[in-house]
Amino acid sequence: MSTVAVIGASGLLGRALVRELGTCAGWRIVPTAYRRVQGDTVALDIRDAAAVAAFVERVRPDAIVxxxxxxxxxxxxxxxxxARALNVDAVRTVASAARQCGAWVLSISTDYVFDGSAPPYRIDDPPAPLNAYGLSKLDGERALLQSNPFGCVLRLPLLYGPVLDWSESAVTSLVPAVVASQAAGARPAPMDAWATRYPTYTPDVAYVIRAMLEQHAKGQAVCGIAQWSGDEPMTKFDIAVRIARALSIDARLEAQTASADATPRPRDCHLDSSQLDALGIGRRTPFDVAIGEVLSAWPAPTPSS
Incomplete structure (x- = not known):
């Protein structure tokens, strides 16, 4: 039986991964969380190097996500x-602890390590982040690969999936505004129509990670940098239109054709996923199907909420 530590198991992706691994025989899952600690989840602050080292020494995982x-x-x-304390220093801490026990470690990164000017981006294209988030994640990639050569960085784009509240994803965070826009006398909801995103369903990512863990268990671990992405390009305006259609409401939306974000964001960071596609481990649920599943899980807010 392989032991997998899932660090950040209470988050959007972590929950999907714990559910996915829970469907498979032969896996012992040890989930950790910082705040939402319940059931068999272990409390762990990954900014505490001593606590991380003690956890890894006690659990002796075969792999850490x-x-x-x-x-x-x-x-x-x-x-x-x-941000750097969590996205860089803590990554180095976990990678170093994993190296001490010989565990394969997978760290999640982002398409924001690129500037969005020349998509699609392959794994060996030079990064050029535009903001502090992208820079911290790029430095986190380097921290992992320098600390533990038996590890992998998985770059992902905009994620969405089953949520505990709408704000957990930049996709579902649009739901309240979309719903409110249908109210009598309401102004149209402004939606970004400048940046192209590739929303990616967390259960699909969890499936990919499970397949990567299976590669590791077979002695064929993917190391270095890997990328995975949905393949449907859309702006937030496009996403909002699809949310309205899924909810069967007559939303009033206004397309913003210029960037209105205070923090600079890349325009199109489409990630090339051919490396993992070639391994035959990918899965992409169509957006309309997936967002329908997410929205049907619990009622949308009312126009007055």
Whole structure:
């Protein structure tokens, strides 16, 4: 039986991965969380090097998936030191502890390591982040690969999936505004129509990670840098239109054709996923199907909420 530590198991991706691995025989899953600690989840602050070392020494995992991060670009821009503590220093800490016990370690990174000017991006294209978030994740990639050659960075784009609240994903965070826009007298909801995104379903990512863990278990671990992405390009305006259609509401939306973000963001960071595609381990659920599943899980807010 292989032991897998899922660090950040209470987050959007971590929960999907724990569910995916829980469907497979032969896996012992040890989930950790910083705040949402319940059931068999272990409390762990990955910024505490001593606590991380003690956890890894006690659990002796065969593999570690590091899904905890500061993922909010505006927060990173306003407090880069705090972001680096989680996205860089903690990655180095986990990678070093994994090396001590011989565990394969997978760390989640982002398409924001690129500037968005020349997509699609292959794994060996030179990074050029535009903001503090992208820079912290790039430095986190380097920290992992320098600390533990038996590890892998998995770059991912915009994620969405089953949520605990709408704000967990930049996709589902649009739901309240979309719903409110249908109210009598409401102004159209402004939606970004400048940046192209590739929303990627967390259960699909969990499936990919499970396949990568199976590669490791067979002695064929993917190391270095890997990338995975959905393949449907859309702006937030396009996403909002599809959300409205899935909810069967007559939303009033306004396309913003110029970037209105205070924190600079890349325009199109489409990730080339051919490396993992070639291994035959990918899965891409169509967006309309996946967002329908997410929205049907619990009621959308009312126009007055």
């Amino acid at each position: 590091l899904a905890a991060a500061e993922r909010r670009p505006d927060v990173c821009q306003h407090d880069p030191a705090a």
